[in-house]
Amino acid sequence: MSGRAMRWDETLLPPLMALAIAAVVGDLLILAFGASPGHVFGLLFEGTWGNAYGFGQTLYKTTTLVCTGLAVAIPLRAGLFNIGAESQIAAGGFAAALAGLALPAGVPWPIAAVLCLLAAAIGGGLVAAVPGALRAKFGASEVIVTIMLNFIVLAFLNWVVAAKLHVPESLHTPEIATGGVPRFADFISIFHGSAANVTLFVALALAAKMWWYLFRTKQGYELRAVGLQPEAAENGGVSLGRTWFQAMLIGGAIAGAGGINYVLGYKHYYEEGFATGSGYIGIAVALVGRNHPVGIVFAALLFATLSQGGLAVNAVVPKQLMDVLQAVVILAVAVCVPEVRRVLRAAGGRAA
Amino acid sequence: MSDATAPAIALSGIAKAFGPVQAIRNASLTVARGEIHALMGENGAGKSTLMRVLAGMFRPDGGTAHVEGADVTGWDTADAIAAGVGMVHQHFMLVPTLTVAENVMLGREMTRGVALDRAGAEAAVRALCEKTGLVVDPARKVADLSVGEAQRVEILKVLFRGARILILDEPTAVLSPPEVQELWRVLRTLRANGGTVVLITHKLDEVIDISDTITVMRAGETVGRMATAGTTPADIARAMVGRDVALAQRVDTGVTVAPRATPRLEVRDLCVAGAERAQAVDHLTFSVQAGEIFGIAGVEGNGQTELIEALAGLRRADAGSILLDGQPITACTVSERIDRGLAHVPEDRHLRGLVLDYAIADNLILGRQHQYAGTWNLDFARVGANAAKQVAAYDIRPADAQLPARALSGGNQQKIVIARELGGAQFPAVILAAQPTRGVDVGAIEFIHARLRAARDAGSAVVLVSADLTEVIALSTRVAVMYGGKIVTIVPGDAATPLELGPWMTGAMRAGAA
Numbered sequence A: 001m002s003g004r005a006m007r008w009d010e011t012l013l014p015p016l017m018a019l020a021i022a023a024v025v026g027d028l029l030i031l032a033f034g035a036s037p038g039h040v041f042g043l044l045f046e047g048t049w050g051n052a053y054g055f056g057q058t059l060y061k062t063t064t065l066v067c068t069g070l071a072v073a074i075p076l077r078a079g080l081f082n083i084g085a086e087s088q089i090a091a092g093g094f095a096a097a098l099a100g101l102a103l104p105a106g107v108p109w110p111i112a113a114v115l116c117l118l119a120a121a122i123g124g125g126l127v128a129a130v131p132g133a134l135r136a137k138f139g140a141s142e143v144i145v146t147i148m149l150n151f152i153v154l155a156f157l158n159w160v161v162a163a164k165l166h167v168p169e170s171l172h173t174p175e176i177a178t179g180g181v182p183r184f185a186d187f188i189s190i191f192h193g194s195a196a197n198v199t200l201f202v203a204l205a206l207a208a209k210m211w212w213y214l215f216r217t218k219q220g221y222e223l224r225a226v227g228l229q230p231e232a233a234e235n236g237g238v239s240l241g242r243t244w245f246q247a248m249l250i251g252g253a254i255a256g257a258g259g260i261n262y263v264l265g266y267k268h269y270y271e272e273g274f275a276t277g278s279g280y281i282g283i284a285v286a287l288v289g290r291n292h293p294v295g296i297v298f299a300a301l302l303f304a305t306l307s308q309g310g311l312a313v314n315a316v317v318p319k320q321l322m323d324v325l326q327a328v329v330i331l332a333v334a335v336c337v338p339e340v341r342r343v344l345r346a347a348g349g350r351a352a
Numbered sequence B: 001m002s003d004a005t006a007p008a009i010a011l012s013g014i015a016k017a018f019g020p021v022q023a024i025r026n027a028s029l030t031v032a033r034g035e036i037h038a039l040m041g042e043n044g045a046g047k048s049t050l051m052r053v054l055a056g057m058f059r060p061d062g063g064t065a066h067v068e069g070a071d072v073t074g075w076d077t078a079d080a081i082a083a084g085v086g087m088v089h090q091h092f093m094l095v096p097t098l099t100v101a102e103n104v105m106l107g108r109e110m111t112r113g114v115a116l117d118r119a120g121a122e123a124a125v126r127a128l129c130e131k132t133g134l135v136v137d138p139a140r141k142v143a144d145l146s147v148g149e150a151q152r153v154e155i156l157k158v159l160f161r162g163a164r165i166l167i168l169d170e171p172t173a174v175l176s177p178p179e180v181q182e183l184w185r186v187l188r189t190l191r192a193n194g195g196t197v198v199l200i201t202h203k204l205d206e207v208i209d210i211s212d213t214i215t216v217m218r219a220g221e222t223v224g225r226m227a228t229a230g231t232t233p234a235d236i237a238r239a240m241v242g243r244d245v246a247l248a249q250r251v252d253t254g255v256t257v258a259p260r261a262t263p264r265l266e267v268r269d270l271c272v273a274g275a276e277r278a279q280a281v282d283h284l285t286f287s288v289q290a291g292e293i294f295g296i297a298g299v300e301g302n303g304q305t306e307l308i309e310a311l312a313g314l315r316r317a318d319a320g321s322i323l324l325d326g327q328p329i330t331a332c333t334v335s336e337r338i339d340r341g342l343a344h345v346p347e348d349r350h351l352r353g354l355v356l357d358y359a360i361a362d363n364l365i366l367g368r369q370h371q372y373a374g375t376w377n378l379d380f381a382r383v384g385a386n387a388a389k390q391v392a393a394y395d396i397r398p399a400d401a402q403l404p405a406r407a408l409s410g411g412n413q414q415k416i417v418i419a420r421e422l423g424g425a426q427f428p429a430v431i432l433a434a435q436p437t438r439g440v441d442v443g444a445i446e447f448i449h450a451r452l453r454a455a456r457d458a459g460s461a462v463v464l465v466s467a468d469l470t471e472v473i474a475l476s477t478r479v480a481v482m483y484g485g486k487i488v489t490i491v492p493g494d495a496a497t498p499l500e501l502g503p504w505m506t507g508a509m510r511a512g513a514a
Helices: A008-032 A037-048 A052-077 A085-102 A109-138 A142-165 A199-216 A218-228 A230-235 A240-258 A278-288 A293-312 A320-336 A338-351 B047-054 B077-082 B100-105 B118-132 B147-160 B177-192 B204-210 B233-241 B304-312 B334-339 B349-353 B380-393 B410-422 B442-457 B469-475 B498-505
Strands: B009-018 B021-031 B036-041 B062-067 B085-088 B165-169 B196-201 B213-218 B221-227 B265-272 B281-288 B292-297 B317-324 B342-345 B430-434 B461-465 B478-483 B486-492
Touching: A008 A037, A008 A293, A008 A320, A037 A052, A037 A293, A052 A085, A052 A199, A052 A218, A052 A240, A052 A278, A052 A293, A085 A109, A085 A142, A085 A240, A085 A278, A109 A142, A109 A240, A199 A218, A199 A240, A199 A293, A218 A230, A218 A240, A230 A240, A230 B349, A240 A278, A278 A293, A278 A320, A293 A320, B009 B047, B021 B036, B021 B047, B021 B062, B021 B213, B036 B047, B036 B177, B036 B204, B036 B233, B047 B062, B047 B085, B047 B165, B047 B196, B077 B085, B085 B147, B100 B118, B100 B147, B118 B147, B118 B177, B147 B165, B147 B177, B177 B196, B177 B204, B177 B498, B196 B204, B204 B233, B213 B233, B221 B233, B233 B442, B265 B304, B281 B292, B281 B304, B281 B317, B281 B461, B281 B486, B292 B442, B292 B469, B304 B317, B304 B342, B304 B430, B304 B461, B334 B342, B342 B410, B349 B410, B380 B410, B410 B442, B430 B442, B442 B461, B442 B469, B461 B469, B469 B498, B478 B498, B486 B498
Parallel strands: B021 B221, B036 B196, B036 B213, B085 B165, B165 B196, B292 B461, B292 B478, B342 B430, B430 B461
Antiparallel strands: B009 B021, B009 B062, B213 B221, B265 B281, B265 B317, B478 B486
8 A cells, every 4th residue: 555655765774874873883882992893793693693592582582572662663653652561561461470370270371371461461451541541531641641650550560569479589479370381492402591482473473463453454544644644534534532542552452462471481470570671672663663563573683682682792891881782773763763753742742 | 235226136047956846946036126026826836935045044956046236145034134135924923922012023122221122112113004004003912913913013023124125925815805905005105115025926816906017937937927017817827827727707606406405504503612712603503505505705713614623523513503414413423424425625635634644545535444444454456446546537646546645736635635525426415615725726726616516516515615705706606704703794606796795704894693
């Protein structure tokens, strides 16, 4: 449909420029630490893509970021800035753990896993429904509400776990009885020790589903129209409030679903802070991926690589350098990608 | 440097591009001192861009600019103001909470020590008012002024800075006929005092009225220069479009379809709140029959926008009811109204009419998307077939349905809206046409008028709101005048003239109730 409306040079050039800028700044920083950029990037590659364990860890982080990236991108396509993926994924993980704890151990794991996934989506969706409803009904800024909810929801979850559910001497819940999903290491032994698990395919399926939803369905057509030009969409019979609510709900549910990556795929319990930062990096993933599901998969892979790579280069330069590099990518994207400037301006205007 | 015999303005071979769009390519303009010069052209011809180059807002890519003999190519706005060139824009740039005098001196405040010299400023503004004939009280707040008065403040502001060359961009778009006459008087006074005026407009009758010389632009080029004396509107129109055109003329506006028992649209005691006024539409009652074009004239901002939005379902009606073919639709959503046969050509196609970043094909189904969808999927084969049909039937150019609407000219964008709203299998029951030809070239105007007449003859009821009085009179079966949220008079279309409607539009004449 928007075949020629979307030009490749206009679509790909800005994020590639941003990456080029980030690479140059990264080189300068590495030089400032007295190390050789070639050596550091070599280590980075070796620690992420160069061996099965590192690659597995990278894929594990990618899985989470694909979900939080989509969670930001879908509302953004409708013109809303979801800063709340951070608490939505936590609520999703918590709901998955609760469901897993509630199910009797006799339930076969595939059925339990699906039920836990649904619980996770509902958990994340509920958290996102609040700002969605407040925006739709009262015009409350979703930026403010999602930020505030991050504090409230995370504090609430910490309290519930600490007061009611934790295993003594820990900050996590008991292990779930059933619903754990296979890790890659279960099939391919060289992945041994890495957290990568079949949740990756859930995330990729969600990305594919969202591509279909955005670009092939009537709802997607309406959602994108609302984001591009709300007045025209309204004149085309689209309810702005309902679309905003739906977009937040879908975003929250996907973020929530991302919570199973840890709870079902890795540790089999909910732990405070299991996905700290992934909601915020999800914003960068969505922007670098230009709110396109395919772009988001690649952007998630990039940010996961940088994050995992921080551990690999730690011996030569501080691993925080990779955090700085991620921040540089985000800043460069903010400068290079036109819709980011538009979104920031719109969000600032409403918040003011 | 200034040469007393040189023309006031001499632009030669000016070119200016914005990204890939060549706004003007080869524009030349010579304006003698002390004349009123009309710069004519369709919207998008490059008139405003050319004048912004002259006022120092844009740097030209090529060509030269001379003012009073001095080479000023590529100067900036500060230079232009210093040299006595001032431009009054289509959109006002006034601070509503400040007084007239404060607005006028903004940027070159008069002070006594560190304090603002309000009394001095007011006296200076009052003196300028008297000299130019621009009547406005310097002590009043701009927020309390009418649009016509606000425009006078804009002109005063420019003159206060010492402008000898005044550029006015479409100044009459927001004025009623008597206010236009008032403006002409002021411009003639300025001319008598040695001032030079460049008037940007696309209205033919105005040009004949006021200008000494005319320069016509088409597609970014200046294509003709003529003395106004001895020129006819048809000559100018031909130069603007490059071919003969049928100027908006009143033809066969009588009702030709069989009458129905119920009017197609009935509005009873409708009250609608606006952004500025609680009663933007104030207890309005009217009905429109099948085969009728009901024209609504009036100065902009008298409730027309709110009325149309309430009829379309975009704005809540506080009281009253709306009936379509006898069925109440007051509580219906926009989408339900569309399904019942209500079509809406919005006044601002860039805001409400089109999603500019959507392809032409996608814009052609906006509002009717559920007709092209199953439970989930849009049927892109049918979307494409519809687009191919409409692009051909409405001669939308370029004829590539995958181009974003943004890439099209104003006239072609409006054709997308018209094709979508009027181009279904059958004509809609009721058509709300708000400013259907605003910013559209003469050729497209002809076409849009023909479509509205065709819809009327097929039995549609058309509500036409337009700031262009000629258009309202040319098309309407009946003409209503809105003032202050009320319909103050309704006259048969063949009895309507600007002279007759003018006093009603300004509120100088009022009936007891509408």
